[in-house]
Amino acid sequence: MKDISKTVSRRMEAGELVRADGSRTACRGEVTRLKGQSGGHVPGERHEIGTLCQPVYIFTGSAAGAAPGDILEQGGRRYGVLKAEALEIGGTKVFDRLVLERQVEEDAGQ
Numbered sequence: 107m108k109d110i111s112k113t114v115s116r117r118m119e120a121g122e123l124v125r126a127d128g129s130r131t132a133c134r135g136e137v138t139r140l141k142g143q144s145g146g147h148v149p150g151e152r153h154e155i156g157t158l159c160q161p162v163y164i165f166t167g168s169a170a171g172a173a174p175g176d177i178l179e180q181g182g183r184r185y186g187v188l189k190a191e192a193l194e195i196g197g198t199k200v201f202d203r204l205v206l207e208r209q210v211e212e213d214a215g216q
Contacts, residue, residue, distance in 0.1 A: 107192075109199040115168035121180030123169050135167015137180060137206065162188070165204035172204055184209040 115134040123133045140162050163185055165178060172178070172190040179185075185206035193201040 107194070107197055107199055109170075111168040111170070111192075111199050111201050114200055118167050119180060121169075121178055123172055124177040124179060125171075126173070126175040131171070133167060133169040133172070133178065133180075133202075135165050135169060135180075135202070137163050137165050137178070137183075137185065139163050161208070163206040163208060165206055166193070166201050169202040169204060172202060177209065178204065178206060 112134075118134045118136055121133045121135065123131050125131070165180075165185070169178070169190070172187055174187055174189060176187040176190075177184055178187060185204075186209055187204050188207055189205035191203050192199045193203050
């Protein structure tokens with residue numbers, strides 16, 4: 107499969123993917139929060155374990171080899187990767203799509 111995700115994402119925000127084994131690799135893309143529809147209904151994100159609870163975030167960009175359990179660091183924030191998939195058009199990978207959960211550091215003073 108042809109992969110143009112790195113080229114398409116070259117002007118997006120830089121980040122770093124920390125793999126489960128501790129290795130690090132550069133990535134580029136945009137993180138957005140998955141929001142509910144009007145009327146208060148929150149659409150669920152489908153996952154192998156069922157529907158994920160909110161809030162979840164979606165990364166769209168280039169993150170080659172990302173897998174569940176990895177950590178995405180971007181803009182001073184950390185996100186755990188829950189799901190990783192390729193978005194393709196006609197057999198060409200255009201973007202990597204990651205479903206993320208924001209990692210919140212606990213206050214050391216509490």
